[in-house]
Amino acid sequence: MNRRRGGYRPGVIRVRVAVCCALLALTGCVPSEPSATDWRTSARQALEDTASEVETVALVLDLESGERLPGRSAQVAAVESEEALGKAEQTLSSQQPPAGTERDDGTVSDLLGRAADLVRQARIAITAGDEGAYDDLRARLLDLSDDLDAERAELR
Amino acid sequence: MKRFFAVALGILTAIGGFVDIGDLVTNAQVGARFGLSIAPAVIVGVVGICLFAEMSGRVAAVSGRATFDLVRERLGPRIGLLNLVGSMGVTFLTFIAEIGGVALSLQLVTSVNELLWVPFVALAVWLLLWRAKFSAIENVLGLLGLSLIVFAVALWQLGPDWGELAHQAVTVDKPASESWATWCYYAVALFGAAMTPYEVFFFSSGGVEERWTAKDLAVMRANVFIGFPLGGLLSLAIAGSAAVVLQPHGIAVDTLGETALPVAEALGKIGVAIAVLGFVAATFGAACETGLSVGYSLAQYVGAQWGKYVRPQAAVAFHTVLLLITLAAAAVLLTGVDPIVVTEISVVFSAVALPLTYFPILVIANDPDYVGEHVNGRVTNLLGTVYLVLILVAAVAAIPLMVITGMGQ
Secondary structure (H helix, E strand, C coil), rough: CEEECECCCCHHHHHHHHHHHHHHHHHHHCECCCCCCHHHHHHHHHHHHHHHHHHHHHHHHHHHHHCCCCHHHHHHHHHHHHEEEEEEEEHHHCCCCCCCCCHHHHHHHHHHHHHHHHHHHHHHHHCCCCCCHHHHHHHHHHHHHHHHHHHHHCCC | HHHHHHHHHHHHHHHCCCCCHHHHHHHHHHHHHHCCCCCHHHHHHHHHHHHHHHHHHHHHHHHCCCCCHHHHHHHHHHHHHHHHHHHHHHHHHHHHHHHHHHHHHHHHHHHHCCHHHHHHHHHHHHHHHHCCCCHHHHHHHHHHHHHHEEEEEEHHHCCCCHHHHHHHHHHCCCCCCHHHHHHHHHHHHHHHHHHCCCCHHHHHHHHHHHHCCCCHHHHHHHHHHHHHHHHHHHHHHHHHHHHCHHHHHCCCCCCCCHHHHHHHHHHHHHHHHHHHHHHHHHHHHHHHHHHHHHHHHHHHHHHHCCCCCCCCCCCCHHHHHHHHHHHHHHHHHHHCCHHHHHHHHHHHHHHHHHHHHHHHHHHHHHCCCHHHCCCCCCCHHHHHHHHHHHHHHHHHHHHHHHHHHHCCC
């Protein structure tokens, strides 16, 4: 008796629309509020992506100091890594850290910030052709990469 | 002597034209993350493309008509339309990725942002499709694409542990940090990249453009059975050099520049310059091939005049399609979408579209009305059937794997 010519009563439709709107509002919240497990997965991914970019820039510095990259390709590679780091950091920072993950959130944010800063310094050195800074920057990038890997292992 | 040169040129252009943006990116990504442990997917894909390219080339040579010219006639308008929508959609996606690939390659050497290159690349592609002869497009860009042999030289120069690489290639295994779902995702992506539908669209229509006859079957088979596998070796060299240089550092390939880093390590500036020339030639050549393939398939489906062997005035609809898709591809890229992401999506959807492309070829290559005495033999049909099963499995698994792994994360 609920159906009228194969359709639903307006009240039923209204309830369903309201439920859909509520679901959309909840899932589309900014910032998103993941569970602790989901947040850790996102954090591990951000650390892995960041470590990859940090290692890339370290390799680029090594190749550039050996004059093995033509033209401005070292600069292009450093800029691309810098942009990728920005995206990784932004993806994680748009999520609300769940209760109980405050310490991890602080450590991860600090590491991502250090990576962004160091890669920026490397890009500036490459663009300026400051070859004297390459070795030191490369050593610091490799140390940071180890720290990123250690934190990723910690989050498992 | 003339025949010898024709065979040699065909083989060389087949090698140089085999690798496109999908092969470049996917092989480098896989090499950097999995070493050569997914190499069997490339080998299976190369055998598959040889099998079906030979069938479509044979159909074109004997019947004088491109394979997809016959699909609608042989299988009816519904299957024809399904085939058109599926295969052409993926080919258009690949076309976008290739134009983006050229722009990324030019950005690599000039440091001028890829978005600024996109309109110029699109214009150059369209001008070439409109004005250049078919043989010039195929031969010049195919030969320049041979520059990618620099990856094989780089791999040799890096002096890897060949035994270890061979062990990886023949063992079904994965690094401890990776999941089997991700392994399967990349296996399907590599398979899709090797068997991408436009290759047979282009190969069979190209045969008609070059007016192949049954007398050209031997040359066509030499191109397929020598050129394509050697092109496949280039794909493996890209994966191998990434495995040797990038994997130990934990570097995941997200850009075309990262693909070239192993060459820089092995061969320095000149090596990278040659690699970038290869990137430009391979992606530019593939952009022309995919663009033509979209035009071919649409014109062939509606029965309009098509091809570069007639004057543009005689194939207005065909050339209008080429112009419109070039504009559309440039417009998509100018939204700022990452061409590498488009590439990743295109190789996965290639896998999804494979049955729509290859099932009709198998049917037509068995029809004596079109190929007379040159129908498939038993072995070809057996292999074709086995491959159809593989293709179906890859097509069904592709999208679930993409969702489960978050595009291979």
